[in-house]
Amino acid sequence: GQSLEQPSEVTAVEGAIVQINCTYQTSGFYGLSWYQQHDGGAPTFLSYNGLDGLEETGRFSSFLSRSDSYGYLLLQELQMKDSASYFCVGPSFNKFYFGSGTKLNVKP
Amino acid sequence: EADIYQTPRYLVIGTGKKITLECSQTMGHDKMYWYQQDPGMELHLIHYSYGVNSTEKGDLSSESTVSRIRTEHFPLTLESARPSHTSQYLCASSEYEGQYGYTFGSGTRLTVV
Numbered sequence: 602g603q604s605l606e607q608p609s610e611v612t613a614v615e616g617a618i619v620q621i622n623c624t625y626q627t628s629g630f631y632g633l634s635w636y637q638q639h640d641g642g643a644p645t646f647l648s649y650n651g652l653d654g655l656e657e658t659g660r661f662s663s664f665l666s667r668s669d670s671y672g673y674l675l676l677q678e679l680q681m682k683d684s685a686s687y688f689c690v691g692p693s694f695n696k697f698y699f700g701s702g703t704k705l706n707v708k709p
Numbered sequence: 710e711a712d713i714y715q716t717p718r719y720l721v722i723g724t725g726k727k728i729t730l731e732c733s734q735t736m737g738h739d740k741m742y743w744y745q746q747d748p749g750m751e752l753h754l755i756h757y758s759y760g761v762n763s764t765e766k767g768d769l770s771s772e773s774t775v776s777r778i779r780t781e782h783f784p785l786t787l788e789s790a791r792p793s794h795t796s797q798y799l800c801a802s803s804e805y806e807g808q809y810g811y812t813f814g815s816g817t818r819l820t821v822v
Contacts, residue, residue, distance in 0.1 A: 696757060
């Protein structure tokens with residue numbers, strides 16, 4: 602089966618850096634995506650790693666190591682508006698599998 | 710400007726009623742999906758479609774049905790709603806696997822009383 606594991610909750614202060622890890626046990630994943638979802642809202646696409654290594658998009662970076670079945674999302678210069686749930690997602694054979702989600706709490 | 714539209718945004722209905730949740734996208738995407746999500750929980754795939762006249766059940770057992778008669782339209786129907794169907798239903802579409810990800814609609818929050 603497909604499974605993606607994430608920590609359930611992370612707390613950090615404004616201005617800090619936080620890393621959200623994702624480990625997966627699956628077959629057929631050809632990359633890893635990250636989504637952000639605010640309470641009551643719909644998930645929005647943040648980033649995609651199709652190759653091993655680091656992808657940077659502004660304050661957010663995402664990393665993938667397919668040999669280790671591991672990836673992470675790095676958020677820098679945290680802002681209050683970054684408080685949300687973050688999901689890693691594995692695309693496989695025309696379907697996307699969502700991780701369990703990490704709730705990020707940013708405190709002043 | 711939203712490219713994928715879901716209606717209604719909120720719905721409260723009685724047990725046993727038949728309902729259809731609407732989803733339309735203007736991006737010409739072939740692939741469309743329905744997810745179910747309880748508050749604070751992960752998303753579960755309930756139906757997906759690769760294109761017109763193509764529909765498949767997802768990984769979460771669901772008593773709903775879908776149809777795909779037009780590329781832009783992917784409605785989900787519950788023939789007889791039950792309180793256990795209370796949840797948020799999210800529609801999404803995609804063009805290429807992975808790279809561009811999903812585009813999600815705003816969701817329909819369904820309450821069955």
